Amino acid sequence: MKRLLVGMLFTSFLSSTFAQITLxxxxxxxxxxxxxxxxxxxxxxxxxxxxxxxxxxxxxxxxxxxxxxxxxxxxxxxxxxxxxxxxxxxxxxxxxxxxxxxxxxxxxxxxxxxxxxxxxxxxxxxxxxxxxxxxxxxxxxxxxxxxxxxxxxxxxxxxxxxxxxxxxxxxxxxxxxxxxxxxxxxxxxxDYIHDQIASFQNELRTEKGFFWLAWNQAAQWCLQHNVNLEQALQWADSASGPSFGGAALFTPKATKAQILQKLGREDEAMVLMKQALPLASMNEMHMYARSLIAMKKPKEAMDVFQANYKKNPAQFTTLVGLARGYSANSDFKNALKYAEQALPLAPDAQNKNSVAAMIDKLKKGQDVN
Structure with missing residues (x-):
């Protein structure tokens, strides 16, 4: 009887165990x-x-x-x-x-x-x-x-x-x-726009928000998509302010100025850009002037191209900048002069081909921008 009971218990144990095994x-x-x-x-x-x-x-x-x-x-x-x-x-x-x-x-x-x-x-x-x-x-x-x-x-x-x-x-x-x-x-x-803004709002509250680049990235994205501009201006304030390392840099100030401009606050934007331009590198000034051309502001762009050339004379970038500036203002003769000066200074084949194409256009009286 004892052996039978043990056998029954063992059989019950095996059945219970196997029922739980799934290979x-x-x-x-x-x-x-x-x-x-x-x-x-x-x-x-x-x-x-x-x-x-x-x-x-x-x-x-x-x-x-x-x-x-x-x-x-x-x-x-x-x-x-x-x-x-x-x-x-x-x-x-x-x-x-x-x-x-x-x-x-x-x-x-x-x-x-x-x-x-x-x-x-x-x-x-x-x-x-x-x-x-x-x-x-x-x-x-x-x-x-x-x-x-x-x-x-x-x-x-x-x-x-x-x-x-x-x-x-x-x-x-x-x-x-x-x-x-x-x-x-x-x-x-x-809803990519909503999701992206929500993501920025969350991430800027983490360790990622301890550096100006993150605030500027969020502000720039809103600027490019023309959304959430009031909050983007606050983010640009943080990027260009003293707390996160962007106070002495051109890029975050330029972002803030562009947002102010989008919001119709042109005078504030121009004052800020005058403060920011002395902080700009040669390439930053060049790209800012090109953005002015894209905004149909050729005279303002020309002023920046000329200031860049004065600060960085006889450089490939600033010579090309003058060519673009004069071309945007329909002075193709001067534009051609500076493009031809830039050609032998081209740093690589791609830039050389680009300037050569500009020269061909200018000889035909066509804008290169």
Whole structure:
């Protein structure tokens, strides 16, 4: 009796132990595990999925293996389940920031991804439940978002299901599920401007905000995108002030002056630039004068080019600057004179070719800017 009891206990122990052991194997059904991701704007988009293969079932996938609409799969508690948009476990998609899907808002987070297939117009579903197995327990009350997409026929068959990021721009991309002969694309848009400003606001409160360059970078970005200018001016104040090492530098003061100009405070901007120019290096003065040309201020640009030449005479950069300045003011004769003086001083073949092209234009009476 004692031996029998010990044997029963040992058998129970083994059964309990084995039930907890799960060794790593390939996914069932010969499918492949995969993940893919891209950064859209400042938003990381990550998809985890299992990849089924066509395996000779061409023409039997859509409307066959993948049913039309919602079905009772005979397992789990869902009586109207969509396709799991992959194989095995839930396909999941995760966004690190808020996004828009086909123009509709979706909060940052991780979602179960499903598709209710229809040959004319399918439904892509983002579910708040991202941890269930497949769609056996799908509940439409857990839907965070549904969008309609049109399946697109592809020229080439895709053997193993995959997700691609297509048509990428600074703040958007198309995510496309591709398998066999069909593609299911949906557009993901991010609010890059909002996300970038929020990132600056957070990072400038860390150790990164202890140096003027970080404040100037944030201010310059806002200037270039013409957004958040009032706060950008505060950031430029920090960059050019005494606390972070930029008080005696040209660049942060020039940034502040440009922002003041954007805000319509021209007089303040000009006063600040007069203070800043003596701090500028030869290249900084040259680039500032070129920016004035871009702003359609050729006379002001000429003043800076001439001041730079006076401070750094007979240099390749300042000679080219005078050529650009005179050209911007339609004095092509003087522009040609200084361009020809600059040519033999060119530091490399690229600059030499650039000046030679300027000379050709000036001889034809064309502006080189």
């Amino acid at each position: 790593t194997q390939l996914p069932s059904g010969g499918n492949k595990k995969a993940f893919v991701g891209e950064r859209i704007g400042l938003t990381d988009v990550t998809i985890h999925y299992d990849r089924p293969g066509v395996k000779g079932r061409e023409g039997k996938i859509w409307g066959g293996l993948v049913p039309v609409g919602y079905i009772d799969q005979g397992f789990g508690n869902s009586k109207a389940a969509p396709w799991r948009a992959g194989a095995n476990e839930n396909t999941t998609i995760e966004f690190s920031n808020d996004v828009k899907i086909e123009g509709q808002p979706l909060k940052k987070g991780k979602y179960g991804l499903f598709i209710a297939y229809d040959p004319n117009e399918s439904t892509v579903i983002f579910s708040n439940n991202s941890t269930s197995w497949g769609s056996f327990y799908y509940n439409d009350k857990e839907d965070a978002l549904r969008v309609k997409v049109k399946p697109v026929k592809m020229d080439k068959s895709v053997e193993w299901l995959k997700y691609e990021f297509l048509n990428q721009t600074e703040n958007a991309a198309t995510v496309a599920l591709e398998w066999e002969a069909l593609q299911f694309p949906f557009k993901v848009e991010t």
